[in-house]
Amino acid sequence: MISQKSKRHGLEGTRVYMRGTAAALAMTALGLSQGYAQELAHRWSFTNLTDSVGGGTATLVGTASINAGALVLPGGAARTNCATIPIGPTLASTNSLTVETWFTTATAADWAKVWMFGTPGASSGTSGYLDFTPRAGITDNPPTMSFKLANGGEVNTRAGTNPAALANNVPILSTVVYDDANDQIRLYLNGVLADSEVWTGTISQLGNTTQNYIGAPVFYGDPCFTGSVDELRIWKGAMSDSQVLANFTAGPNAIAPHDPQLQTSNNANVTSSGSVTVINLPIQNKGTANSLSVTGATITGDDAALFSLTSTLPLNIAPGATSNLVLSFNPANLPGTYHATVTTTSNDSFKTQEIINITAQVAIPDIDVPSTASYGPVANTAPIQTYNIQINNTGLGQLEVYNAEFVADINAPTIFQQFKVTRDFDTQGSLFLNANTNVQLPFTFDGVGLEPGVK
Numbered sequence: 001m002i003s004q005k006s007k008r009h010g011l012e013g014t015r016v017y018m019r020g021t022a023a024a025l026a027m028t029a030l031g032l033s034q035g036y037a038q039e040l041a042h043r044w045s046f047t048n049l050t051d052s053v054g055g056g057t058a059t060l061v062g063t064a065s066i067n068a069g070a071l072v073l074p075g076g077a078a079r080t081n082c083a084t085i086p087i088g089p090t091l092a093s094t095n096s097l098t099v100e101t102w103f104t105t106a107t108a109a110d111w112a113k114v115w116m117f118g119t120p121g122a123s124s125g126t127s128g129y130l131d132f133t134p135r136a137g138i139t140d141n142p143p144t145m146s147f148k149l150a151n152g153g154e155v156n157t158r159a160g161t162n163p164a165a166l167a168n169n170v171p172i173l174s175t176v177v178y179d180d181a182n183d184q185i186r187l188y189l190n191g192v193l194a195d196s197e198v199w200t201g202t203i204s205q206l207g208n209t210t211q212n213y214i215g216a217p218v219f220y221g222d223p224c225f226t227g228s229v230d231e232l233r234i235w236k237g238a239m240s241d242s243q244v245l246a247n248f249t250a251g252p253n254a255i256a257p258h259d260p261q262l263q264t265s266n267n268a269n270v271t272s273s274g275s276v277t278v279i280n281l282p283i284q285n286k287g288t289a290n291s292l293s294v295t296g297a298t299i300t301g302d303d304a305a306l307f308s309l310t311s312t313l314p315l316n317i318a319p320g321a322t323s324n325l326v327l328s329f330n331p332a333n334l335p336g337t338y339h340a341t342v343t344t345t346s347n348d349s350f351k352t353q354e355i356i357n358i359t360a361q362v363a364i365p366d367i368d369v370p371s372t373a374s375y376g377p378v379a380n381t382a383p384i385q386t387y388n389i390q391i392n393n394t395g396l397g398q399l400e401v402y403n404a405e406f407v408a409d410i411n412a413p414t415i416f417q418q419f420k421v422t423r424d425f426d427t428q429g430s431l432f433l434n435a436n437t438n439v440q441l442p443f444t445f446d447g448v449g450l451e452p453g454v455k
Contacts, residue, residue: 041090042234045253046071049083056086064215073215075107075226082216082224087234088208091117095180095202096238101132102230102252105168110137111222114174114229117212119150120219126150127219128206132176132187134166134225141165143194145176145187149205157187157195171230173248178203179238181266191248193241243350259287260319262294262348267357273397274333274364278310280324281342281356285317292317296345297325303338306331307358331362335396338362363435366395380450386422388440393433401431404441415455418446 042054047069049058058071062081065072074081091097103114111133118129128150136144142162148154166172166189175188178199185199211218214232215225231252239247246256263284270279285292294315299307310326317323331338338360345353368391375387393399406419422442423431431439447455 039236040233040255041094041236042085042087042232044071044085044232045069046229046231051085054087054090058214059084061216070228070230071214071232072228073225075109075112076224078221078223079213079216080224083214085212085214085232087117087212088210090234090236091203091206091212092208093204094236095204096236097130097178097203098233098235098237098239099132099174099176100231100233100235100239100247101174101176102171102232103134103174103227104171104230105134105166105225105227107226108135108141108166108168109223109226110135110141111217111220112225113213113215113217113222114225115212115214115232116216116218117209118148118206118218119210121150124219128152128209129218130176130178130203130206131217132174134172134174136162143174143187143189145185145195147178147185147199147201149201155185155197155199155201157185157197159197163187163189163194173252175239175244175247177238177244181238188241188244188248191245193244240351242352246350258348258350260290260292260317260346260348261286262292262344262346262351262354264344264354264356266355267359270329270358270360272329272331272360272362274331274335274362277329277331277360279307279327279329279358279360281327281358282322283315283317283325283344284322285319287319289319291319292346292348294325294344294346296343298343298345299327299340300343301340303360304340306338306360307340307342327358329360331360333362333364335362335364363396365393365397365399365433365435367399367401368392368394375445378445378447380447380452382447384444384446384448386442386444388442390438391431391433391441392438393435396435398435399433401433401439401441406443412455415450418450418455420444420446 040053043052044058046066060083063074064081064083071083101114114132114134116129116131118127121127128148130147132145134143135141136158143166144156144158146154146156173190177186180202183198183200185197186193187195214229250256263286268281295313297309306329308328310328315323315325340358342356343353369389378385391401403425404421406416408416420443422444433439
């Protein structure tokens with residue numbers, strides 16, 4: 001709470017006691033969410049056409065086939081021999097995406113796609129898509145990835161230094177990452193970062209894509225891919241370097257275990273009444289076997305000095321459990337909006353550091369009562385009169401009025417005794433006013449026997 005204080009507002013000789021109450025801490029955007037890929041949405045291992053995670057079914061086109069646990073793609077003209085997969089709703093509902101593909105090229109062809117997902121328009125300029133192309137038809141034929149919105153320009157990894165051309169008849173893992181949080185697209189080959197580019201889009205901008213091909217292009221006349229795909233995984237979110245490498249090491253038939261697994265919010269919004277406020281940042285261990293240990297929490301930003309760590313580290317969290325990383329926020333009764341960033345360090349090997357952005361809004365109450373007020377006239381033979389003083393809260397935080405009394409004034413050193421606040425704060429409790437509200441405080445005046453005049 002704000003330190004107790006009194007203000008001489010309102011009627012001459014009236015003292016109102018108030019304080020700002022620390023309203024219940026308001027925190028929004030604290031639903032646990034991840035800034036990196038951990039939600040596996042689809043998985044095709046091609047022992048059949050079934051998506052073992054999302055439940056969808058791939059559809060073969062032309063002479064594409066399943067053989068020995070792989071999707072076999074014989075090449076051919078655009079969209080003649082390929083497969084389609086039902087992933088439009090997934091793309092429409094995520095801002096970041098990771099696509100893992102174990103593939104082997106039998107015969108390389110310029111611009112043939114291992115996969116391409118999108119919605120064709122009347123022209124290339126009005127088509128939206130994303131893709132992985134193992135052989136670009138430019139100098140040195142590098143592998144490339146891209147993203148394009150309908151009626152927008154294409155973002156791809158072909159600028160600057162490119163990876164070397166890929167060999168035929170060699171199994172390769174391509175991991176394509178669209179990272180909205182870091183404004184970047186990244187191409188990994190066999191677990192190692194091979195290329196990247198700045199990207200300020202989001203996957204969901206593509207909407208519910210209507211054509212999602214394995215081995216064929218959207219709109220373009222590029223040839224179908226010639227080779228095979230051993231496994232295809234699509235994740236909501238942007239996979240980290242360490243997870244890409246772990247999945248490559250595990251191979252196409254297994255997913256590297258992510259245990260312990262830290263999950264927290266990327267943003268926290270806090271409302272404070274201006275006094276010291278406790279901020280609870282929930283951290284969940286989504287692992288099933290290993291304890292999560294948060295060993296560090298660093299606070300940075302222009303307003304970092306107003307925030308401090310209260311929790312004792314390490315913060316150990318059992319599998320499946322959630323604990324709070326506790327901070328203290330002390331704005332010293334200064335209204336405004338304050339920002340800080342908390343960077344946690346933990347034994348989550350797929351993402352040892354996680355960032356939480358905090359926005360704190362300080363809402364302080366402010367009492368306002370009339371400096372002068374006139375009542376009456378009343379006869380000095382009349383009974384005790386009852387009046388009201390209006391108390392206003394013109395601030396943003398909740399106001400508590402916990403006492404009020406009339407006191408001696410140089411103009412009325414004794415007459416103040418004829419006035420009395422009738423609310424009994426001891427038995428009736430405080431008056432609480434939310435922002436931009438008011439309340440009537442009753443008082444009485446006993447004028448019997450007084451000399452005529454203004455009192």
